[in-house]
Amino acid sequence: xxxxxxxxxxxxxxxxxxxxxxxxxxxxxxxxxxxxxITRHLMLQGSRLQELAASAGMSKQAMGKLVDQCVAWxxxxxxxxxxxxxxxxxxxxxxxxxxxxxxxxxxIQAEAELRQAVGAEVAxxxxxxxxxxxxx
Numbered sequence: 249x250x251x252x253x254x255x256x257x258x259x260x261x262x263x264x265x266x267x268x269x270x271x272x273x274x275x276x277x278x279x280x281x282x283x284x285x286i287t288r289h290l291m292l293q294g295s296r297l298q299e300l301a302a303s304a305g306m307s308k309q310a311m312g313k314l315v316d317q318c319v320a321w322x323x324x325x326x327x328x329x330x331x332x333x334x335x336x337x338x339x340x341x342x343x344x345x346x347x348x349x350x351x352x353x354x355x356i357q358a359e360a361e362l363r364q365a366v367g368a369e370v371a372x373x374x375x376x377x378x379x380x381x382x383x384x
Contacts, residue, residue, distance in 0.1 A: 249378065252358055253281035259354035266350035267343040273321060285311075286318055286338075287351045294337035296329065323347055 260266050261275035273279045285304040289295070295303075301311035315338055318324045323344040329335040340348060363371040 250281065252362070253284055255358045255361070256284065256351065256354040257281075259357055260347070260350045263350045263353065265346065265353075267322075267346050270321060270323065270343060270347050271350075282306075282310075282314055283318065284351070286314055286324065287348055290324065290338060290340060292340070294327070294329075294339035296335050297338060300338055318344075 257274045257279055260279075261271050263271060266274075270279075285306065286300065289300055289303040297312055297315060298308055300315070301308045304311060306314075315324060315326070319326060322341055324338050325341055326336040327339055329337045359371070362374070366374070
C-alpha cells in the first residue's frame with residue numbers, strides 16, 4: 249500500500265493540472281501518505297474534523313495537525329458549520345479540488361500500472377484483500 253501511495257504522489261508531482269505549489273510539495277516529498285487521507289476521506293460538501301479523523305482511522309489531534317498543514321498549503325479551509333456554530337467544516341479550496349482531480353487521475357494510472365505488472369487476476373485479489381483488510 250505504501251508503494252502504491254508513493255506512486256500516486258509521484259504521478260501527482262508531475263501532473264501539469266495539479267496546482268504548481270502543491271505538485272512541488274509532492275515532488276519534494278513534503279506530502280506524505282498521511283496527507284492523502286484527507287484527499288481520500290474529505291467529503292465534497294465538507295466534513296467536520298471528528299468525522300474526517302474517524303473515516304481515516306486517525307485521532308482527532310493527528311488529523312487536526314494534517315488539516316493545519318493543508319490549510320497552510322491552500323488545499324483546504326476551515327469554515328463555520330451552518331448546522332452547529334461551535335463546529336468547523338473542513339472544505340477543499342479550488343486548488344484543493346484540482347488536487348483531488350489530480351489524485352483521482354493518479355490513482356487510475358497507478359491501478360492500471362499495477363494490473364499491467366501483476367496481471368488482472370492478481371490485481372483483483374489484491375484489491376479484494378485490501379478492501380477486507382480496511383474493513384476489519
